[in-house]
Amino acid sequence: MPELPEVETICSGIQPLVQQKINQVIIRQYQLRFKVPSTLTTKLKNTEIKRINRRGKYLLFTTSKGTLIVHLGMSGRLRLHKKLQLPTAEKHDHMDIITDQLALRFTDPRRFGLVLWTSQDPLTHRLIESLGVEPLDQEFDTEYLWQKSRHKKIMIKPFIMNSKIVVGVGNIYAAEALFTAKIHPQTITGNISRQQCQNLVTAIQQVLEKAIACGGTTLNDFCDSQGTPGYFKQELQVYGRDKEPCLSCKRSLKKIILAQRSTVFCSHCQLME
DNA sequence: CAAGACTCCTGTCAGC
DNA sequence: TGCTGACAGGAGTCTT
Numbered sequence: 236m237p238e239l240p241e242v243e244t245i246c247s248g249i250q251p252l253v254q255q256k257i258n259q260v261i262i263r264q265y266q267l268r269f270k271v272p273s274t275l276t277t278k279l280k281n282t283e284i285k286r287i288n289r290r291g292k293y294l295l296f297t298t299s300k301g302t303l304i305v306h307l308g309m310s311g312r313l314r315l316h317k318k319l320q321l322p323t324a325e326k327h328d329h330m331d332i333i334t335d336q337l338a339l340r341f342t343d344p345r346r347f348g349l350v351l352w353t354s355q356d357p358l359t360h361r362l363i364e365s366l367g368v369e370p371l372d373q374e375f376d377t378e379y380l381w382q383k384s385r386h387k388k389i390m391i392k393p394f395i396m397n398s399k400i401v402v403g404v405g406n407i408y409a410a411e412a413l414f415t416a417k418i419h420p421q422t423i424t425g426n427i428s429r430q431q432c433q434n435l436v437t438a439i440q441q442v443l444e445k446a447i448a449c450g451g452t453t454l455n456d457f458c459d460s461q462g463t464p465g466y467f468k469q470e471l472q473v474y475g476r477d478k479e480p481c482l483s484c485k486r487s488l489k490k491i492i493l494a495q496r497s498t499v500f501c502s503h504c505q506l507m508e
Numbered sequence: 509c510a511a512g513a514c515t516c517c518t519g520t521c522a523g524c
Numbered sequence: 525t526g527c528t529g530a531c532a533g534g535a536g537t538c539t540t
Contacts, residue, residue: 238534266516267516268516268517268534268535268536269536292534292535306534306535307534308516308517308533308534308535309517309518309532309533309534310517310518310519310533327518343517344517344518344519345516345517345518345519345532345533346516346517346518347516347517347533347534347535348534362535362536387510387511388510388511389510389511389512393511393512396534396535397535398534398535405533405534406532406533406534494511494512494513495512495513495514495533496532496533497531497532497533510540511539511540512538512539512540513537513538513539513540514536514537514538514539515535515536515537515538516534516535516536517533518532519531519532520530520531520532521529521530521531522528522529522530522531523527523528523529523530524526524527524528524529
């Protein structure tokens with residue numbers, strides 16, 4: 236499941252498409268998170284990709300006519316192939332974007348991803364404009380989190396997963412960061428101390444940077460035909476380790492459900508205040 | 509307005 | 525072995 240580090244990695248990996256002209260677009264499945272615009276093929280054809288960048292977990296492909304917005308959702312993948320080596324499309328290969336020499340294939344079994352088009356500045360698109368700060372930007376600091384957290388009555392874990400506050404902190408990294416910062420996931424956000432804000436900011440950045448350094452690999456990386464587990468998986472302290480010993484105190488980790496998300500933590504090391 | 513529930517979808521895996 | 529059902533999860537949208 237692509238989290239921010241993986242999207243970042245993908246974004247770097249597909250840069251060879253920049254300055255390439257799109258010759259052909261094939262859409263096989265329009266029913267994604269939102270319906271793929273029926274005019275997309277026409278819009279993209281014969282345009283040059285000027286820039287590919289990331290905002291949160293959204294990938295933005297800027298062309299001369301507008302911007303293609305792609306989100307990978309849960310199970311989405313983007314693979315870059317040499318045009319002549321593009322494999323025959325399989326069941327969940329929903330879109331191909333083909334240039335002179337390259338082919339970008341979007342695959343998404345669970346179809347939580349999205350492919351949209353905007354002719355406006357993409358940063359003003361309704362899905363993008365309301366996004367919070369980038370976790371690795373300077374803007375995301377103790378003061379920011381402190382201000383945003385005041386008077387909030389929700390629990391800290393769903394709070395840091397809220398993309399209107401800070402983007403890119405998914406379920407895995409939220410659990411990991413809270414463990415690192417020694418904060419109980421059920422702590423009421425408004426009760427978090429300034430020191431805890433600082434610890435949490437540091438922990439989030441540390442966890443994300445480490446994951447990026449691992450190539451953004453997370454779980455079940457089925458890119459790897461060997462079935463080798465993702466590199467970062469070995470770094471996980473709590474996520475997916477329900478009932479296993481805490482790596483710090485050896486006590487058994489607990490799992491609870493918060494905001495419909497499984498949450499593993501150490502009730503001894505992670506305190507409410 | 510804020511908080512929480514619901515929803516989309518399919519692969520995987522536990523249990524019978 | 526095969527079937528059934530639970531589960532996982534990003535994030536927009538609906539409900540309270």
